[in-house]
Amino acid sequence: xxxxxxxxxxxxxxxxxxxxxxxxxxxxxxxxxxxxxxxxxxxxxxxxxxxxxxxxxxxxxxxxxxxxxxxxxxxxxxxxxxxxxxxxxxxxxxxxxxxxxxxxxxxxxxxxxxxxxxxxxxxxxxxxxxxxxxxxxxxxxxxxxxxxxxxxxxxxxxxxxxxxxxxxxxxxxxxxxxxxxxxxxxxxxxxxxxxxxxxxxxxxxxxxxxxxxxxxxxxxxxxxxxxxxxxxxxxxxxxxxxxxxxxxxxxxxxxxxxxxxxxxxxxxxxxxxxxxxxxxxxxxxxxxxxxxxxxxxxxxxxxxxxxxxxxxxxxxxxxxxxxxxxxxxxxxxxxxxxxxxxxxxxxxxxxxxxxxxxxxxxxxxxxxxxxxxxxxxxxxxxxxxxxxxxxxxxxxxxxxxxxxxxxxxxxxxxxxxxxxxxxxxxxxxxxxxxxxxxxxxxxxxxxxxxxxxxxxxxxxxxxxxxxxxxxxxxxxxxxxxxxxxxxxxxxxxxxxxxxxxxxxxxxxxxxxxxxxxxxxxxxxxxxxx
Numbered sequence: 458x459x460x461x462x463x464x465x466x467x468x469x470x471x472x473x474x475x476x477x478x479x480x481x482x483x484x485x486x487x488x489x490x491x492x493x494x495x496x497x498x499x500x501x502x503x504x505x506x507x508x509x510x511x512x513x514x515x516x517x518x519x520x521x522x523x524x525x526x527x528x529x530x531x532x533x534x535x536x537x538x539x540x541x542x543x544x545x546x547x548x549x550x551x552x553x554x555x556x557x558x559x560x561x562x563x564x565x566x567x568x569x570x571x572x573x574x575x576x577x578x579x580x581x582x583x584x585x586x587x588x589x590x591x592x593x594x595x596x597x598x599x600x601x602x603x604x605x606x607x608x609x610x611x612x613x614x615x616x617x618x619x620x621x622x623x624x625x626x627x628x629x630x631x632x633x634x635x636x637x638x639x640x641x642x643x644x645x646x647x648x649x650x651x652x653x654x655x656x657x658x659x660x661x662x663x664x665x666x667x668x669x670x671x672x673x674x675x676x677x678x679x680x681x682x683x684x685x686x687x688x689x690x691x692x693x694x695x696x697x698x699x700x701x702x703x704x705x706x707x708x709x710x711x712x713x714x715x716x717x718x719x720x721x722x723x724x725x726x727x728x729x730x731x732x733x734x735x736x737x738x739x740x741x742x743x744x745x746x747x748x749x750x751x752x753x754x755x756x757x758x759x760x761x762x763x764x765x766x767x768x769x770x771x772x773x774x775x776x777x778x779x780x781x782x783x784x785x786x787x788x789x790x791x792x793x794x795x796x797x798x799x800x801x802x803x804x805x806x807x808x809x810x811x812x813x814x815x816x817x818x819x820x821x822x823x824x825x826x827x828x829x830x831x832x833x834x835x836x837x838x839x840x841x842x843x844x845x846x847x848x849x850x851x852x853x854x855x856x857x858x859x860x861x862x863x864x865x866x867x868x869x870x871x872x873x874x875x876x877x878x879x880x881x882x883x884x885x886x887x888x889x890x891x892x893x894x895x896x897x898x899x900x901x902x903x904x905x906x907x908x909x910x911x912x913x914x915x916x917x918x919x920x921x922x923x924x925x926x927x928x929x930x931x932x933x934x935x936x937x938x939x940x941x942x943x944x945x946x947x948x949x950x951x952x953x954x955x956x957x958x959x960x961x962x963x964x965x966x967x968x969x970x971x972x973x974x975x976x977x978x979x980x981x982x983x984x985x986x
Contacts, residue, residue, distance in 0.1 A: 461504050461741060461765045463764070466506055467735065467837070468736060471738070477710050492795050493794065493799070494529065504767060512564060518575060518576055519548060524548075527864065530547065531584050531585065532547060532706070534708075538590040542565060545586045545587065546586070561584070562577060578626075580627060582602055582603065583601040587646055599615055599657075613636075615646045616632070617679060634675075635659070638671050640671065644661070645659055647709070655676070662694060666693070666697070670689055670705055671690065672690050672751070672752060674750075691759055703722065704721055707719045712768060717745070718743055719742045719752075721741075727918055733945060735958055737956070778792065780982060785811070789805075793832065804819055813978055818968075829965045835958065838915075838916075842859065842983075846911065849905055854969050858871050859912075861913055861960070867889065867948075868886075869943075876899055878899065881903050883897075883909065883924055889942060890953075896936055903926075911923070912925070915961075962980075
């Protein structure tokens with residue numbers, strides 16, 4: 458019998474919200490500071506998944522200029538009722554110190570791949586909002602409550618409030634329906650109705666190694682909620698040897714055959730470093746209802762499985778995406794994202810020089826506002842990325858090239874720039890939690906007006922850059938770098954929190970303000986399994 462191999466969504470795809478509409482399944486995941494916001498994958502069989510859209514693709518829906526790294530879109534919730542798709546999301550503007558500025562919004566669409574509405578503001582009381590459509594026609598919002606007061610539990614419980622479709626706002630009383638269990642850090646709420654109960658699924662324990670999924674139920678939507686005696690119903694916290702760690706933040710779906718599945722975030726640590734460079738990914742588990750109406754993993758335990766039995770659904774694989782992008786379309790590949798905002802014609806063009814991606818230099822890699830950068834997720838522990846760029850800088854403040862990055866404070870950048878003594882040079886910039894280093898003193902001289910081929914090879918913890926004049930004869934440049942620094946866990950060593958994953962991509966900076974062009978002939982990303 459065919460099996461499902463976890464994770465089903467590889468690379469940075471956390472906080473999954475799963476939905477079935479007829480025979481179609483959709484999962485929405487968090488995108489944080491990457492634009493467009495919210496990834497939605499589509500499946501027919503719960504095995505094969507295809508990225509089909511990112512709904513928040515306009516500034517009117519999502520303006521993240523100034524948002525901190527790992528701010529932006531947290532934990533979207535995707536739902537459907539009476540022919541309308543509903544997407545709720547948090548835009549986190551700040552989360553340092555005791556406060557969190559987390560604004561919750563709702564957008565809708567009749568076609569999941571079509572145009573979504575401008576947002577309706579909901580509240581700012583906490584994050585991880587979720588919508589529940591009750592069978593009496595009423596709609597309810599739940600989200601965690603953030604309590605900044607001294608001596609109080611920061612994770613103050615789960616808020617419930619009714620939403621009025623007619624008035625397009627929240628109405629009625631606000632109720633704290635659940636304070637959480639002893640695991641603490643209660644977040645990620647989702648409501649379901651079955652067996653005469655309202656079931657509240659929550660994430661607890663924090664999103665690192667102690668993460669978990671817990672459940673409670675009530676005959677009334679406002680509570681009180683009875684805690685599942687077998688909580689947590691899913692976790693990796695008790696076994697550090699499990700391949701899937703950090704298991705938590707889940708949602709549920711019932712198939713057209715009446716089977717139940719849970720999707721949840723997880724992380725796969727590097728063997729030698731214990732860091733998850735692929736970020737938090739999405740896995741799936743088969744679930745069963747007990748005779749006393751609680752939900753359990755199909756295997757009888759509470760730890761995530763790497764392989765589960767294939768669902769009783771007709772298998773439906775998708776065509777594999779191309780390894781090489783020749784930039785011969787007028788739109789970017791769906792696999793690329795930018796930072797915080799869409800890149801307008803003043804920053805990016807696929808038409809000014811057909812067959813090339815033209816990036817126009819703007820602000821530095823430290824900017825939280827306007828970077829000319831596109832990148833895609835690293836989705837395998839081993840990959841090779843290659844590009845060819847034409848770029849003729851005349852100032853040391855002009856740069857373009859190939860970047861491996863986690864965020865604006867943590868990256869490895871193989872760039873072409875200008876040196877007053879040498880001319881056009883190839884160099885490397887390393888940023889380690891905001892501390893910069895230049896492993897090559899003055900850079901390697903390269904010919905003006907010639908193409909330069911750039912390559913990176915990542916093999917688990919090893920990251921090595923290469924360059925070539927013809928795309929065939931490659932020379933290593935710089936030392937072998939530690940790829941594991943491009944991870945959430947690396948920041949925990951310096952007492953900060955981050956929540957995304959490693960990306961690889963192309964960028965251009967012009968700190969003179971003259972917006973010099975860099976023309977990229979192609980981008981190739983190949984996973985070496």
